[in-house]
Amino acid sequence: MKITDFSKPNAMEELVSRIAEDGWAVVDHFLPADSVKTLRKECMAAHREGGFHVAGIGRGGDFTVQEGIRSDEVMWLEPETDSASQKAYFTQLDQIKQQMNEQFFMGLNEFEGHFAIYNEGALYKKHLDAFRGQRSRVLTVVFYLNDDWASDDGGELRLYLDPNGESEIRDIMPIAGRAVIFMAERFWHEVLPACRDRMSITGWFKVRST
Ligand SMILES: O=C(O)CCC(=O)C(=O)O
Numbered sequence: 104m105k106i107t108d109f110s111k112p113n114a115m116e117e118l119v120s121r122i123a124e125d126g127w128a129v130v131d132h133f134l135p136a137d138s139v140k141t142l143r144k145e146c147m148a149a150h151r152e153g154g155f156h157v158a159g160i161g162r163g164g165d166f167t168v169q170e171g172i173r174s175d176e177v178m179w180l181e182p183e184t185d186s187a188s189q190k191a192y193f194t195q196l197d198q199i200k201q202q203m204n205e206q207f208f209m210g211l212n213e214f215e216g217h218f219a220i221y222n223e224g225a226l227y228k229k230h231l232d233a234f235r236g237q238r239s240r241v242l243t244v245v246f247y248l249n250d251d252w253a254s255d256d257g258g259e260l261r262l263y264l265d266p267n268g269e270s271e272i273r274d275i276m277p278i279a280g281r282a283v284i285f286m287a288e289r290f291w292h293e294v295l296p297a298c299r300d301r302m303s304i305t306g307w308f309k310v311r312s313t
């Protein structure tokens with residue numbers, strides 16, 4: 104699996120062309136290690152303070168909590184945050200947005216995202232992120248905050264590259280500083296259960312709905 108190293112020169116060009124060509128990309132060192140560490144601390148502190156809620160499926164009147172399908176807890180991020188690390192994350196995302204819009208006319212607009220904690224054993228079964236009939240969520244970005252993640256910890260993001268089948272999959276470990284970016288309407292994916300707590304920021308770029 105090709106991984107773009109964001110600490111190397113020309114990584115941004117490589118990343119945006121991979122998203123444009125393949126529809127998905129994996130990036131390591133998306134933020135400096137100390138920012139990732141701070142984000143992890145902020146995530147844990149907010150959780151301790153009770154800021155999270157059990158995630159659900161669907162929207163508005165269709166919203167339901169179904170722990171057999173999805174069992175993470177989330178807390179939405181505030182765009183006007185005081186946190187320097189959250190600002191650094193938003194700044195990185197903004198660069199990607201600008202490049203995707205300038206080079207590939209993607210029309211990405213606002214970003215909405217949340218911290219997520221998957222407690223030991225939690226999962227998110229195979230799904231698509233874009234709600235049917237709505238074209239607002241176009242690009243998914245998942246960013247991982249987990250130190251020292253080992254291959255037998257589980258918790259991989261399983262990405263299905265073939266929209267019609269299950270043969271072409273990629274299992275991606277949720278290691279600290281790694282981002283996975285993919286087209287929200289195109290890629291089915293799931294979160295496999297882990298044997299330890301798993302933390303991330305998941306979010307979506309939207310296009311203006313007309
Ligand atoms: O945490 C991940 O790897 C993916 C999370 C996800 O699929 C979602 O929140 O929609």
Ligand SMILES: [Fe+2]
Binds near residue numbers: 230231232292
């Ligand atoms: Fe998802």
